[in-house]
Amino acid sequence: MPSPRPPKPAASPLRRTPAPELKARARRISTRLRRHYPDAGTALHFDGPFQLLIATILSAQCTDEAVNRVTPELFQRYRDPAAFAAADAAEIEKLIHSTGFFRQKTRSIQNCSRALLERHGGRVPEAMEELTALPGVGRKTANLVRACAMGHPGLIVDTHFKRVIGRLGLTAETDPDRIEFAVAELLPPSHWTHFSNALIWHGRRICTARKPRCPECPVCPDCDFGRPHCTGRLTMKG
Numbered sequence: 477m478p479s480p481r482p483p484k485p486a487a488s489p490l491r492r493t494p495a496p497e498l499k500a501r502a503r504r505i506s507t508r509l510r511r512h513y514p515d516a517g518t519a520l521h522f523d524g525p526f527q528l529l530i531a532t533i534l535s536a537q538c539t540d541e542a543v544n545r546v547t548p549e550l551f552q553r554y555r556d557p558a559a560f561a562a563a564d565a566a567e568i569e570k571l572i573h574s575t576g577f578f579r580q581k582t583r584s585i586q587n588c589s590r591a592l593l594e595r596h597g598g599r600v601p602e603a604m605e606e607l608t609a610l611p612g613v614g615r616k617t618a619n620l621v622r623a624c625a626m627g628h629p630g631l632i633v634d635t636h637f638k639r640v641i642g643r644l645g646l647t648a649e650t651d652p653d654r655i656e657f658a659v660a661e662l663l664p665p666s667h668w669t670h671f672s673n674a675l676i677w678h679g680r681r682i683c684t685a686r687k688p689r690c691p692e693c694p695v696c697p698d699c700d701f702g703r704p705h706c707t708g709r710l711t712m713k714g
């Protein structure tokens with residue numbers, strides 16, 4: 477009997493091979509960002525994958541700083557999925573009230589905690605498919621947890637990533653999942669996590685939504701939007 481064929485790798489849903497120049501530009505941008513933000517990581521405070529998962533659910537529609545203000549007491553009161561699942565919802569709502577959408581977030585946290593208990597014995601799974609099957613967990617959250625708490629390569633497409641990648645002109649995609657797949661074609665996995673975190677910091681500090689500060693931007697020569705505003709102190713080389 478013939479041995480079964482190995483499964484085919486999952487094809488990119490975009491089905492396009494990026495031009496070599498685009499790949500080279502993405503590499504240069506990634507290298508420059510690494511130089512500019514050598515220690516870039518998530519701004520959320522956490523200890524372990526479960527805390528990062530909860531912190532990320534809380535970060536929807538609010539700043540990481542606002543989340544960091546509520547999580548110390550929250551995680552002291554509820555230490556694991558069992559504690560969150562059994563908690564009085566009103567107590568959680570009170571603790572996370574300042575992060576906004578507190579009822580919806582409490583529901584998501586408790587549903588997610590219950591699913592972790594029922595399906596994974598209270599542990600956060602590592603597989604992308606298992607993470608995204610949890611209530612309230614999309615690819616951004618799953619990538620963030622896998623990348624920043626588990627050490628897997630991941631592209632974290634949040635609102636800053638989405639805005640900056642569009643201005644850079646590295647992809648014309650606008651859907652976050654499609655942006656992730658497009659950028660995955662441009663950079664090797666070893667770049668993904670740092671590139672994401674650095675791009676997010678860059679979006680907060682320099683390439684802000686209101687007014688990008690292109691003349692002082694380290695990736696200006698490689699940016700479609702910013703190139704006309706470069707000062708000339710930067711060159712296209714590395």
Ligand code: SF4
Nearest residue numbers: 683688690693699702
């Ligand atoms: S050059 Fe301007 S638009 Fe481009 S990434 Fe830098 S700040 Fe953003």
